Amino acid sequence: MSTRTFAAPKVPDVLLTFWVVKLLTTGIGETGSDFMGTHSIPVAAVVGIGGFVAALRWQLRAESYHPVRYWTTVLMVAVFGTMIADGPHVLLGTPYWVDSLVYLALLCGLLAWWRSSEGTLSVHSIITSRRERFYWGTVLLTFGLGTALGDAAAIDAGLGFAWSIVIFGVTILVPLVLWRLGLPAVACFWTSYALTRPLGASVADWLAAKPSTGGLGWGTGAVTAVGLVLFAALVAYVALTHSDEEGAHAHRSRPSLDASPVPDPVVD
Template sequence: MFAGPKVPEVFLVFWVVKLLTTGIGETAADFMGTSSLVLAGVVGVGGFFLALWLQLRAETYHPIRYWVTVLMVAVFGTMIADGPHVALGTPYYVDSAIYLVLLVALLRWWKRSEGTLSVHSITTARRERFYWGTVLLTFGLGTALGDTTAQNLHLGFAWSIVVFAVLMLIPLGIWAALGRPSTGSAGSAAVSVATFWGAYSLTRPLGASIADWMATKQGLGWGTGPVTLVGLILFALLVGYVAVTHSDVEGAHAAHDRDTDPERKEVAA
């Protein structure tokens, strides 16, 4: 049992950084794949396993270690999502269906094993392994979905951004409206968990579509290298912010609300 959850508090910065990692993962994987397969293997595969190993062996949450792991999952997730299409020639919608089945199966296994899928419950090594397996599959699914709309459905990156932004806002809005349900409200808790993972999965195709639109000639045409660099700078600034302020530590916002709201302070007392 860890001293506390090994994942950050979910608030606005969480979603912004998550979107950044998806975009960086997309363009970084493309940039390294076209520049050097050796570099792609070392950074994408080696970096993923090293970051995940360091995260899993730690006993406490740290924002830099956590978000670097998410970033490496994003790069590696892009590679494993593109791999079947490149190697086997499978359509992206087939890859999407396969990843969706795998994701649902893993979530069911996690629920049956631990009794909860809540990210607030990542307090044991076993639950954390389920968590990172789920995160990896959401990246694979999201990458394949983004390529499905942009290429198989011929929507292009601009329309893909619109589609996934709308699709993400629906579960995200429900999740935000529910807040953090009490443990006694099983129905609300189930909806909260489902909408969280729905919105989380959709950050991948949204962020990747934005990055591809910025990098390719279908959009701004900046190139994968410059887009990756800009993303990494923003990523470093935001992760540095939460590392210094500790604003993403589990319970930080609830404590702040109690301290600033007299009614909540009285209830907590």
């Protein structure tokens, strides 16, 4: 693959705001996709597929990181990722746990390819267009895996949304603890990244679902609208303060969750 080199990483620094906004996109992607699919399949297809392609093209053509562009792309990946995870179950009737295993295998394969090709999986190394393409492919597969995994727990295993929140809420803390104990930061980061999807989606489903199914009954439209307002506010905040740009918090005493040596880019 041909590649361009950028002056700085085209992704945000891994801080608290990163994880909060990421969780919001997972919830919005889940309920937003369900809301559109319930009311109009053509609209869902146009927004989900068309929005994903347009946002990704916008991001890949840029030469630098910008919060609005980056997080819009993540949001559209969340919507599209929900569709590709639900598609096999709806069209082929495959159990969600089978879909989870398929996406896990694909994700591991892509990460192995990325690692062998570039020598690193660190988000701090996204300074070439080739690495950026690997990055977004990985992000898409984590959304597909997380969606299927969350549905496998809530539906296939019969745990429901509330217990799924508890399970994934505890599970997502495991990589943080292991990182503190010395496990490689990159492995902990991508594990946490994948787990944000089932956690955020379970919370959104719990808020939206009818009380008869164990939810609060807000509805997918209301949950999506509230999520979008919070999402817009946080993205506006980081865009105005530049607080999530690489190096903005270089004075921190502790490294970020993905701090690791970054090899020089390999240019074709």
